[in-house]
Every structure is written in structure tokens, then in C-alpha cells.
Amino acid sequence: MVKKAIVLLSGGLDSATTLAVAKKEGYEVVALSFRYGQRHSVELLAAEAVAEQNSVVSHKVIDIDLAVFGQSALTTSIDVPVSRSLEEMNESIPVTYVPARNTVFLSYALALADSLSCNDIFIGVNQLDYAGYPDCRPEFIKAFEMVANLGTRTGVEGEAVIKIHTPVIDLTKTEIIKLGLELGVDYSKTHSCYSPDEAGLACGVCDACSLRLMGFAENGIKDPIKYVGSHEG
């Protein structure tokens, strides 16, 4: 019997690469995305494109009541910081942090996994590029894995423990892109920018664009997505 896995899919390159790893490991993939009032809803289109291209079993898009997340640069109109160095990005918790977002996302993934008696959840968190996000750290993932195994039917009665897979957690953006290219990820379908223009073009200067462009440059190839104006990869 083919094993099933839930893969959290934002449409960014970390989650697209994570999905490719799950497929490579032989899982049938149920992709899960969220609509939570994010300003860059273009990422949901990217998630759909990535899911479709990878022949997932199904792609669920869950509406999340954004009222609960309060203020964050990703859901409100606080300015997204631009042109920062890696050092600046890693100072304290960024304004782009959304309160408990990964806990909420993983909870939904867990509910879905439990309803499907599925033991495997993949999430594309990364602790190097997002060192300031408390919910991207391995100790957080480990704690959530305990919650998963203690708080569900599948965890308590299932044949195997529930595992939260984080295949890109320790990789640099350059290593993630290298891995994805080896696995055949089509990065032209992915989207990373925090501040796309109205046509959905990436800004090239927010933290997400900066990291992405650096990752492609270090792999010696051109980022296949389009950027506003002159910020080409």
C-alpha cells in the first residue's frame, strides 16, 4: 500500500522542494494550503500550479479566520522591510512574523492527517533563513510532534508514530534550490515575494526575494520567475 502524506504547500520554493522530497520518498501527497488574508494571495495560485504539476492526490485550500492573527506585515499594511543583509534578517523576531502561524497550520494538517489515518506530515520550515521565527526551529517541531502523538486517534491507536518531516530545515537557500533542481522542481511555478505588485511580479528587494535571488545566483543559474523592473535574478 502506498503511504500517504500531508504536505503543507505555500507555493514558495521551500514548500515546493519539500513536496518533491515527499514524492521522491514514495508518498502519495495530499497538499494543504491556507487562505488567511495574506497580502500576497498570488502565492495560492503558485501553490495550485505546484500541486497540479506534481500530480498530488488532492489539494485542499482551507480558509482561516484571519481575525485571530492580529497585526502582522503579511496580513496588514505594515511596511515590509527591504534590502536587508542576512545579519539584519536574523535580528530578533521580524515584523513579518504571524502569531503562532505554523502552530495553526500544523494543527490543521494534523486534523486532516488524523481524519485520513495518515502518519506523515511534511512542512518546509527553514531555520537558517528565518532564524528569527520561533516556529521554524527544530525544538518547536519536536514539541508539535509530541502534541500530534498524544492528542489524536492516529497518534494513540495508529500502527506508527506521527512524524513531522522537515527536509529543508537545516539547508541554506542555495542548498534547497540545488536539491530541488536535482529532484526536478520547476521553480518557475513558485512564488516567494512578500510584496508583489498588482500583476503578481516579485519586488526583488524584500527578505524573501533577497534570499531567493542569492540562492539562484550561488547555484549559478537565473531565477526563472519574473521580477519588477530591473531586479532580475
Place this chain on the structure above:
Amino acid sequence: MVKKAIVLLSGGLDSATTLAVAKKEGYEVVALSFRYGQRHSVELLAAEAVAEQNSVVSHKVIDIDLAVFGQSALTTSIDVPVSRSLEEMNESIPVTYVPARNTVFLSYALALADSLSCNDIFIGVNQLDYAGYPDCRPEFIKAFEMVANLGTRTGVEGEAVIKIHTPVIDLTKTEIIKLGLELGVDYSKTHSCYSPDEAGLACGVCDACSLRLMGFAENGIKDPIKYVGSHEG
């Protein structure tokens, strides 16, 4: 400064009593309820009445996309079991278990707490009456507390650790009602039934009604809510 707490409020007697404990301990209460396709939506009206009577700072009702919960007797048309003994109720995981429900609920409470820089969350879980629910056990709550402290700004940078308070977790229904009466809880506003009739009257025979009626009887008083037909407290 008055401390603020998030209190998960279903409108049942466990959560109404938990809210009274939070107030007694001096917290300003932000009540949080969920609309998740539950068949007994009359419980949301009860939650509103309980919140109003207890002068909470605010009462948030969050919509949860029920698609994720799959099949359960509380959200679909599976028959709710009736007239069971305590022993029968505690055999394995009941059909009324909703996959990862308390994890999802606590995640939202955590997101709200984090956005308010609040360290205290109250939840009226009980492990005696609902021994079959994995997400009503103290070890689950402890694991979620770790998630809360590792995965949020408030947990990482806050002055105090985040605490998940479960004041009724070890109490029998009889003890919960006794405590609530001492704290002035008006149980006429609460609602417990899994299978209310169209007018919202409690059935008197589902597990929730059975436990509730037993609890009032053992306190030597009449349950102040109305029941269908002859199933009076």
C-alpha cells in the same frame, strides 16, 4: 495591571465553570468560541449568554473550515450513542471524537494570546468524563504548553511562560458543578447536549446529558435547563 487570559468557551458547563475560575483568579477574560459546523450550534448561543453574563472584555467567535475535520458524529449525521454507562463511555475513542479538535482550538487561542502578548489560556477539558478523548489528557496539555512556549513571540520573548490552565481536568462532573455553584455560575445559560431538538432542548440521553444530569442529581439540585419530554433533571 490586570492580567488578561484567553478562555475557550463552548457554552457547556465545563467551560462556563472554567471561565468562572479565571475570573475568580483575577483575570480579565477574552472568551473564544468556534463555529465549526457542529450540529448543536445552539451551543454558540449558550457561549454568548455565558460570556455576556460574565462581563468578558471581548468574545470572539472564529469560523473554522470544517472540511478539515472529516467525519465525526458532532459534525455529520452519524448517530450519537445514548443511555450509556460511564464504563461504556470510557471504552476506546468515542464516535463523537473530532480529529485534533482541541489542538486546533488551542492553536487559535495561542495565536490570539500571542497577538495580545497574553500568557494565560484556560480550557475546560476533563479527563474523567471524556477518558476516551486523547486531547483531554494532561500529557497532551503539557505537550501543547511546550509548543506554546517554543513557537511564539510571547513564549520566547515574554516575561512569563505561557500557561495552559485546566482547572476542571481532574474533577468529576459533580465536583465541577459544586465548584461552579460556589463561584456563582448560572448553569441555566449553559448547554451540553450532543443531540438537541429543533427548539434547542436537550435530549437527556446522550453521553453529555447523562453526565450532566448525574452531576446535578449528586449535588442534590435540579438542572436548571429544559429537557425534551420526560428527561428532566
